[in-house]
Amino acid sequence: xxxxxxxxxxxxxxxxxxxxxxxxxxxxxxxxxxxxxxxxxxxxxxxxxxxxxxxxxxxxxxxxxxxxxxxxxxxxxxxxxxxxxxxxxxxxxxxxxxxxxxxxxxxxxxxxxxxxxxxxxxxxxxxxxxxxxxxxxxxxxxxxxxxxxxxxxxxxxxxxxxxxxxxxxxxxxxxxxxxxxxxxxxxxxxxxxxxxxxxxxxxxxxxxxxxxxxxxxxxxxxxxxxxxxxxxxxxxxxxxxxxxxxxxxx
Numbered sequence: 001x002x003x004x005x006x007x008x009x010x011x012x013x014x015x016x017x018x019x020x021x022x023x024x025x026x027x028x029x030x031x032x033x034x035x036x037x038x039x040x041x042x043x044x045x046x047x048x049x050x051x052x053x054x055x056x057x058x059x060x061x062x063x064x065x066x067x068x069x070x071x072x073x074x075x076x077x078x079x080x081x082x083x084x085x086x087x088x089x090x091x092x093x094x095x096x097x098x099x100x101x102x103x104x105x106x107x108x109x110x111x112x113x114x115x116x117x118x119x120x121x122x123x124x125x126x127x128x129x130x131x132x133x134x135x136x137x138x139x140x141x142x143x144x145x146x147x148x149x150x151x152x153x154x155x156x157x158x159x160x161x162x163x164x165x166x167x168x169x170x171x172x173x174x175x176x177x178x179x180x181x182x183x184x185x186x187x188x189x190x191x192x193x194x195x196x197x198x199x200x201x202x203x204x205x206x207x208x209x210x211x212x213x214x215x216x217x218x219x220x221x222x223x224x225x226x227x228x229x230x231x232x233x234x235x236x237x238x239x240x241x242x243x244x245x246x247x248x249x250x
Contacts (some may be wrong), residue, residue: 017248020248020249020250021248021249022246022247022248022249023217023220023221023226023246023247023248023249024216024217024244024246025067025212025215025216025217025218025228025245025246025247026066026067026215026216026243026244026245026246027066027067027139027142027143027214027216028066029042029061029065029066029067029242030042030044031043031044032143032145033065033066033142033143033145034141034142034143034144034145034148034149034184034214035062035065035066035184036062036064036184036185037149039061039062039064039065040062042059042060042061042065042066043059043060043061044057044058044059044060045057045058045059045060061242063082063235063238063239063240063241063242064213064239064240065242066214066242067212067213067214067215067216067242067243067244067245068212068213068214068232068240068241068242068243069082069210069211069212069230069232069240069241069243069245070201070205070210070211070212070213070239070240071084071085071205071210071238071239071240072205072206072207072208072209072210073205073239074205074239074240075198075201075202075205075206076202076205076206076208079205079206079208080208081237081238081239082210082232082234082235082238082239082240082241083234083235083236083237083238085210089177089178089209089210090229090230090231091227091228091229091230092129092130092131092177092178092227092228093127093129093130093131093224093226093227093228094130094131094133094221094224094225094226094227094228094247095126095127095130095131095132095133095176095223095224096132096133096135096218096221096222096223096224096226097111097115097116097119097132097133097134097135097223098119098135098218098223099111099115099134099135099136099160100135100136100137100219102115102160103136103137103138103160104137106160107150107158107159107160108158108159108160108188108189108190109136109160109161109188110160110161110162110163110188110190110191111134111160111161111162111163111166112163112165112166113163113165113166113169115166116166116169116170119223122223123223123224124224125174126170126174126176127174128174128175128176129175129176129177130174130176130177131176131177131178131179131180131228131230132170132176132178132179132180133179133180133181133215133218133221133228134160134161134162134179134180134181134182135182135218135219135221136160136181136182136183137182137218137219138159138160138182138183139182139214139215139216139217139218140219142214142216148184156189156193157189158189158190159183159184159185159188159189160183160188161181161183161185161186161187161188161189161191161200162179162181162186162187162188162200163188163191163200164187164191164199164200164203167179167186167200167203167204168203171203171204171207177209178204178209178210178211178212179204179211179212180211180212180213180215180228180245181211181212181213181215182214182215182216182218183213183214184213184214185198185200185201185213186198186200186201186204186211186213187199187200187201210230212230212243212245215245221247221249222249222250225249225250226247226248226249226250227247227248228245228246228247229245229246229247229248230243230244230245231243231244231245231246232244
């Protein structure tokens, strides 16, 4: 009887979830999509067509391409590969910190602790175990490479990002689980130039957790109450891979 009841509970849960609004947080990507400057464009090759009896393709791209998930090993030795992340780690309560206005006014915007505290004054304390996404509306520039990279006349990019103190506050004081953002990097471009490295990204992955980059549609989400799903393939010994992230609204 308990097995039947549990099955019915699951079916009822599915029906409840289907009745919610689902928001795709993932860019469609291809050879012409924006990507990290050190990588080459993706390649998609047709191997067989319907004339051969079936349609099949070969895809060639770095693991960190399009909306993607970074495993801890991506930056930190002896940390977990993508395949080692637990399924329950990939489904988390979602918090969205909206700094889109600030990023529009200042493309070099860096999220600070004071911004988080201001957010909490309005929406309450960020709960432990949350996935926290930084909304900058940078994703609205997709798929324009020039707009996305936002380089000045000297060739320097100007993109917003997380401040290292803000990340430390979230992981050490609020005990969050993971973060995500709409840009190529965790760190603001101006911080990368100043520090000579991606110290924010290194810090996040050093926590033996993951992050999701190049998210989209964060402007369609509430500050709190949604749940994020980060679903991807399971290649062997992968440092990262394109992800199909989506959110269920409350």
